[in-house]
Amino acid sequence: MLYAWIKLIHVSTVVFTISFFSLRLFWMITAPGMIKKRWVRKLSAYNDTILLLAGIAMLVILRLNPFQVDWLTTKLVALLVYILLGMHALHFGKTKSSRLTSGVLALFTVGYMVLVALGRSPTPDILMILQRF
Numbered sequence: 001m002l003y004a005w006i007k008l009i010h011v012s013t014v015v016f017t018i019s020f021f022s023l024r025l026f027w028m029i030t031a032p033g034m035i036k037k038r039w040v041r042k043l044s045a046y047n048d049t050i051l052l053l054a055g056i057a058m059l060v061i062l063r064l065n066p067f068q069v070d071w072l073t074t075k076l077v078a079l080l081v082y083i084l085l086g087m088h089a090l091h092f093g094k095t096k097s098s099r100l101t102s103g104v105l106a107l108f109t110v111g112y113m114v115l116v117a118l119g120r121s122p123t124p125d126i127l128m129i130l131q132r133f
């Protein structure tokens, strides 16, 4: 039961992080001042901390070492790529077009992470995943 709640929190914060990242990418183009606002940065940081803590809690409950499970290792490496692309897109990119490119690549990366998690494989079978819904 506890595990189900933690997983729900994990998946909910995943949905929020992807939605809020997309919104910030939109603001980056239309209203750049928004992404620098304190509440925007705080909200994102709090959500991502909860996402990470829920992920770690599930690892502890399942007694999994993420570096011995291929899809979890893949997810962690992809997480690093997502963070770096996201930082370039929202904070460090020099031009709007390079920021937008990084942002779109970040969205592809996080989408891949969702597929990896749902398929429990670094090379997820999308058709099999779709059959589950």
Ligand code: HEM
Pocket (backbone or CB within 6 Å): 007, 010, 011, 014, 017, 051, 052, 055, 056, 058, 059, 062, 066, 075, 079, 110, 113, 114, 117, 118
């Ligand atoms: C943006 C980053 C992340 C995304 C998009 C993501 C996505 C997901 C999704 C969609 C699920 C649900 C899978 C299902 O319903 O079958 C899941 C489960 C899980 N995630 Fe994540 N995750 C992220 C980060 C992390 C991190 C950082 C960790 C570990 C520290 C982690 C560990 C786990 C574990 C252990 C499960 C449970 C799998 C199971 O119940 O068998 N995730 N993740």
